[in-house]
Amino acid sequence: MAMVTHERRSGLPRPHRGLAAAWHDRRGFTLTELLVTLAIMGLVMAALVGVQVSGNTLVLTGENQAQAQQAARTAMLMEEDLRLVGYGYPPALTAITGASQTSITFWADLNNVSTTLSAALAAGAKTFTVAGGLGINPNDTIYLVNGSSSDALTVKTAVGTTITVNTGPVNAYPTGALVGRPLPVTYSWAGSTLSKDPGDGTGSQALATGVQVQQFSYFDTTDTAILTSNLAANLANIRRVAITMTAKSTAPNPCNARSFTVTTYVRPRNLP
Numbered sequence: 001m002a003m004v005t006h007e008r009r010s011g012l013p014r015p016h017r018g019l020a021a022a023w024h025d026r027r028g029f030t031l032t033e034l035l036v037t038l039a040i041m042g043l044v045m046a047a048l049v050g051v052q053v054s055g056n057t058l059v060l061t062g063e064n065q066a067q068a069q070q071a072a073r074t075a076m077l078m079e080e081d082l083r084l085v086g087y088g089y090p091p092a093l094t095a096i097t098g099a100s101q102t103s104i105t106f107w108a109d110l111n112n113v114s115t116t117l118s119a120a121l122a123a124g125a126k127t128f129t130v131a132g133g134l135g136i137n138p139n140d141t142i143y144l145v146n147g148s149s150s151d152a153l154t155v156k157t158a159v160g161t162t163i164t165v166n167t168g169p170v171n172a173y174p175t176g177a178l179v180g181r182p183l184p185v186t187y188s189w190a191g192s193t194l195s196k197d198p199g200d201g202t203g204s205q206a207l208a209t210g211v212q213v214q215q216f217s218y219f220d221t222t223d224t225a226i227l228t229s230n231l232a233a234n235l236a237n238i239r240r241v242a243i244t245m246t247a248k249s250t251a252p253n254p255c256n257a258r259s260f261t262v263t264t265y266v267r268p269r270n271l272p
Contacts, residue, residue, distance in 0.1 A: 074194055074208040075245040075262040078187055081110055082241055086270035088114035088180030090143050090150035094236045095271060101215050101228055103188035104241070108270075110198070111135060113181040117144075118161065120175050124168035126156075130179050133161045144169050145178040189214035194245075212259065213246035241266045 086095035088109030098105035113135035121128045121144070136142060140155045142163070151169035158164075163179075183199030194211045197204040218226045219240040226234050243266065248259040 073262070074211075074247075075243045075264055077207070078243055079264050079266050081108065081185060081187075082106070082243075082266040083268055084108040084110055084270065085268035086182075088143065088178070088182035089270070090145045090180070091270075091272045092148045092150060095268075096235050096238050097184065098186070099216065099218055099231045099235060099238065101217075102190070103186065104216055105184060105186040107182040107184055109180060109182045110185060111183075115179050117173055117175055117177045117179060121169065121173045121177070123170060123172045126166075126168045127162065127164045129161050130163060131161070133158050133163060136163060136179075136181055140181055143178070143180040143182070144171070144173050145180060146171070146173050149173075208247065210248050211245060212248050213244065213261075215244045217242040217244070239267065239271055241268075 082104070085106045085108050089095050089107040095108070096104065096106045115130045115132045118129045118131050136155060136158045138155050138157055142153050142155060142165075144151045144153065149171045151171055153165040153167065153169060156164045156166050185199050186197040186204070188195050188197075188204070189211060192209055192211050193206050194208045194214055195204045196207050218231060218238045219242070220226055220234060220237040221239050223240060226238065242263065244261070244263045246259055246261040
């Protein structure tokens with residue numbers, strides 16, 4: 001008699017033989033697989049580190065470049081001041097009193113304090129009125145100017161638009177004559193520091209550090225360069241000044257330091 005076997009059925013599907021085999025395969029990773037995985041991870045980590053280093057380098061480069069440019073822009077400040085050489089100062093006098101490759105001294109009213117007489121002034125008069133007296137103080141030296149005539153006076157008191165001086169002028173001056181209040185300004189470079197003395201008694205002040213090169217060049221009335229050896233004898237002939245400045249950032253790592261060079265030319269507007 002034939003035997004009939006009945007297969008028990010349930011509502012769940014039978015597990016696939018391949019999955020079952022994989023479930024029971026607990027051999028783990030081979031050495032080759034581990035080495036390949038580590039190599040791939042190493043490449044990924046190296047790429048990430050490279051990206052981070054490149055990003056940091058770009059940031060440092062940008063910061064150092066900006067620092068160098070900011071220092072070099074001081075040349076633009078000098079350009080603005082040098083353009084005012086002689087402002088408020090008698091044209092018959094020499095406004096540039098000192099010049100070299102590393103420094104320049106000149107008379108100029110950089111604060112725009114100069115004004116004019118609001119009434120005619122007789123010779124020897126010690127009190128007069130001006131159109132605007134703001135910024136003129138006791139002990140200031142002011143200049144009365146009318147064409148080629150001028151007088152340097154020391155202010156005793158300044159109240160509103162009324163000024164009293166210690167000694168009256170030698171010359172008489174008409175209404176509208178210039179009352180100048182210039183100051184002797186000096187720019188100088190020593191070592192890596194560019195300094196400015198505004199001539200107001202506060203002394204020399206550092207404007208920029210990290211200045212590697214600061215050079216002034218001078219040109220006469222025919223726009224011919226004045227030799228350094230002839231500058232002292234040609235101060236009155238200077239009509240154009242060239243400024244060349246190279247500034248370098250002060251990065252801790254010299255490899256990240258950057259430099260920036262500016263060259264500009266100035267023709268003062270108030271020189272005769």
